[in-house]
Amino acid sequence: MLPLNLRPFGIEGTIHDTTELNELNDFEFAPGHHVSIPGTDTIRRFVIDGKRYNVKEKLGKGTYGVTYKVEDSSGREYAVKITKKLRGRDKTHFLIECITQIFMELGSRDETDGPYVPVVYGVGMNPDTGHGYLCSELMRNTLDSFIDVNGPADNNIVIPDALTQVAKMLDFFYKKYRFNHRDLKADNVMYVKKGARRVFKLIDFGFSCLSIPRHGTYPLTIKGGSYFDSTRECFKDERDMSQLMYQILDYKAKMSPELFSRLSDMLVANVKRHKCRMADGCPLHKMERWKNTYNFLNRTNVRVPFGEPSRVTEQMKLFTEGKPLDRAVLKLVAKPCPPGTVRHPTTRRCVKEGGKAWLSFNPVAVANAPCKEGEERNPATGRCIKKCPEGTRRVEGTRRCVKKLKPISTEVV
Ligand SMILES: Nc1ncnc2c1ncn2[C@@H]1O[C@H](COP(=O)(O)OP(=O)(O)O)[C@@H](O)[C@H]1O
Ligand SMILES: [Mg+2]
Secondary structure (H helix, E strand, O other): OOOEEOHHHOEEOEEOOOOOHHHHHHOEEOOOOOEEOOOOOOOOEEEEOOEEEEEEEEEEEOOOEEEEEEEEOOOOEEEEEEEEEOOHHHHHHHHHHHHHHHHHHHHHOOOOOOOOOOOEEEEEEOOOOOEEEEEEOOOOEEHHHHHHHOOHHHHHHHHHHHHHHHHHHHHHHHHHHOOEOOOOOHHHEEEEEEOOEEEEEEOOOOOOEEEEEEOOEEEEEEEOOOOOOOOOOOOOOOHHHHHHHHHHHHHHHHOOHHHHHHHHHHOEEEEOOEEEEHHHOOHHHOOOOOHHHHHHHHOOOEEOHHHOHHHHHHHHHHHHOOOOOOHHHHHHOOOOOOOOEEEOOOOOOEEEOOOHHHHHHOHHHHHHOOOOOOEEEOOOOOOEEEOOOOOEEEOOOOOOEEEOOOOOOOOOO
């Protein structure tokens, strides 16, 4: 694929066999190859590279911009992502996002059902306003909104199908580019229809990492997004699928209980020697949604074996055939604790929330929980202990109660 001249896509620069990472800083969006946006909120028309496009509808909105469905004068439709105004590092990140999508398209266009991403028609930036744009193939719908508007009957078929297709694409890109998407959610998975079939594609490479292969090695890695620590290794085999499956759990009511529990059972994270079910939020590891989910899954000591693409494919096939979970998954599954209980981090038992064992590992709860009738807080430990009986007092810093001494009368008779 190298050398790759990016000029036809709207970027001044060529990636050679010898290109170093810092050389990408000199790449620029091609002058004249830019988008003019007449209004701000009420955009009706774009001019890209002198060609006019009419805006038909707003397709979606994210952190960095808005995507519109547009039509050229011949009636052909496209998707155009217009970013907010970009400067400095944000501009470089957008450039990396565009280069990533171009590599993904070129690298997968010869595969069956390829390319696995929307075709890139042109990218650019308006030097006066700082708005960037990415004009690409129009997709039919996101997996997210499909699941949302349909019920279990359809979703039980489409979710396993989508996961199987995504697994195939990721496996391909993992091998080819040591690629990680790092923002894979159901709104970044879209499809086009080929007859009655849904052909899924990946979109939104704003956080992605990709290594450009040269003679079987990967000397050049490009990383999107300022969100992640830039020194961190990008590639992690099972990270993207775990994140996607975890987010799909949000649609519990839109799938059968069997599919929901199948996905939950697959999402067992190994954190050092401990296991935790992501469906329960892995409370001991502070895996809060969503910001922390990204970092949680990026940690090198967190592994989710059944998020690995080939295992997702296997398990989804079993599900579709009406067969139970693989024995290997069951071995991993830490049974969920019954309601009102949580797993103790060291004994691994399910302990009553608010109970003595729970308080022993939850200092925040200790400090906040109200004491029961007849108890008071021990200021030394923060725990609740029985009040001292009438006529006695606590020896400071201990649980001991001693008789109160009669006050010495100071009254002068
Ligand atoms: N090629 C496309 N065809 C149709 N809709 C798209 C396309 N690309 C993006 N969208 C819509 O726009 C939304 C936001 O686009 P995305 O690239 O994910 O931007 P962001 O980085 O802001 O999340 C998507 O979730 C989807 O609904
Ligand atoms: Mg997105």
